[in-house]
Amino acid sequence: MGIPPPVMPQPNVPVENVVEDLQPDKNKKKEINGTRKTVRKTKVNRKRERTTETENVRTKRAARRESDRQRQMEWERQRKEQLLAEKAEYEQLGVAKTKSSNLKCELDSLCETEENNNTETEEELKTMREIQEARLLEIDKYKYGIKGSEIKLEDIQKELSKADRQRQDMSNKIFAEHRYRKRS
Numbered sequence: 001m002g003i004p005p006p007v008m009p010q011p012n013v014p015v016e017n018v019v020e021d022l023q024p025d026k027n028k029k030k031e032i033n034g035t036r037k038t039v040r041k042t043k044v045n046r047k048r049e050r051t052t053e054t055e056n057v058r059t060k061r062a063a064r065r066e067s068d069r070q071r072q073m074e075w076e077r078q079r080k081e082q083l084l085a086e087k088a089e090y091e092q093l094g095v096a097k098t099k100s101s102n103l104k105c106e107l108d109s110l111c112e113t114e115e116n117n118n119t120e121t122e123e124e125l126k127t128m129r130e131i132q133e134a135r136l137l138e139i140d141k142y143k144y145g146i147k148g149s150e151i152k153l154e155d156i157q158k159e160l161s162k163a164d165r166q167r168q169d170m171s172n173k174i175f176a177e178h179r180y181r182k183r184s
Contacts, residue, residue, distance in 0.1 A: 100142040
């Protein structure tokens with residue numbers, strides 16, 4: 001086998017025809033240019049989509065942060081209102097205890113007076129007993145109120161402890177998310 005002979009133009013074919021055969025077809029050029037433009041447009045569109053996606057992620061993160069901040073502020077506002085209500089209730093409890101103590105002293109005084117005045121008439125004794133019974137009922141009423149308030153206070157303190165733990169957990173979570181976002 002040897003080397004094939006070189007291809008030579010045929011003597012009867014004009015040179016222009018040979019040159020035209022070697023040039024790419026104009027339609028092929030248009031097709032190649034159209035394909036290149038399509039590829040460029042696709043790349044630009046993909047870049048735009050990535051940019052839009054990045055902006056959407058940033059917007060969502062900012063919205064989530066704002067939502068967390070609003071939720072935290074609302075929780076703190078509610079907590080403040082709750083604490084103020086508890087404070088008012090505790091003050092009422094103190095007033096009730098003071099009044100109960102005063103009534104008890106007055107009752108003791110009445111009892112002493114009853115013992116010291118054995119010479120008084122039956123009617124006076126009856127009146128004093130009625131007053132005493134009324135006062136005892138009032139004392140029982142205040143004791144019941146105090147007991148109920150103390151139970152409420154214990155429940156509120158339990159809720160306060162629970163809310164403080166929840167607030168701390170929420171703060172820790174937000175702080176951790178914030179640190180994670182900063183790293184990202």
